Amino acid sequence: MTTKEIINPANLVYDKTSILTDNVMHYCPGCSHGVVHKLIAEVIEEMGIQNKTVGVAPVGCAVFAYNYLNIDWQEAAHGRAPALATAINRLLPENVVFTYQGDGDLAAIGTAETIHACNRGENIAIFFINNAIYGMTGGQMAPTTLVGMKTATCPTGREPHLNGYPIRISNLLAELDGTCYVTRQSVHKLAAVRKAKRAIQKAFENVIAKKGTSVVEIVSTCNSGWKMTPHQSNLWMEENMFPLYPLGDLKDR
């Protein structure tokens, strides 16, 4: 059978979901954001919740997330996505509300909002993209930057006596009674993508079941900020990020 004969709608096994719009994403080639957008879109399609899902977009690279997923969106001020999601969820309790935030948004300027939304057990899902750098503004040091990692604002590497230590925000959030599900995933390989998708689905299911706050951290790459190719970034992430940010469920109740 030739390739042309195989290419037939009857044999389709994988395709772009219709929840993703036809807009080409503005992310750099190989950026993990694209995979996470796609997974969220796939889960929304499979669960049939397109009409009642409200996303809250952050400030950072994902600021234009509302251009790519065909659902309702709200754009939050920098770091305030969980506060806005709280309001949306309290006014529209039957809707499925999630925030999509990077490490600059969630772990730096929005730490207070994040911690208090989780502590109140707001019925929202938080998707946290942790790439250990400020991507949009040009690769500056983030709270999650690894010790010794070089960025634009710590060109000789992060030094703990000067810059402090990387913050494991998911471990911190797992300590709070308001969170029902905290997990750390990655999207660099087929198996990891499948696990991340299950985690995203579980977070949405928890919101529908009104169980509390679900946090899904995705350890990601920023190949432009890290100055590597996408494949090198994946290898670097496995070698350097996973020891500090180990993958797996931190809390599930």
Next chain:
Amino acid sequence: MAKIKGAVVIDSERCKGCELCVEACPSDVLGMSPKVNTKGYHYSEMVNDDACIGCAACGYVCPDACVTVYKVRID
């Protein structure tokens, strides 16, 4: 024995040439085209059609959702 055969279609205009699909493919089916799309990126394409098993690993790791995968079972 039944044989699984797959085929991959890349949306060459959406592709940004990150090569993650090339690295993800377990059968070395994909490669980068010498041609570029209108954005100037070399896009990925099937270079070894017969080896494709339709596992969709390329599709799952693609950040720009430009991969469509087909699969047939040949008895």
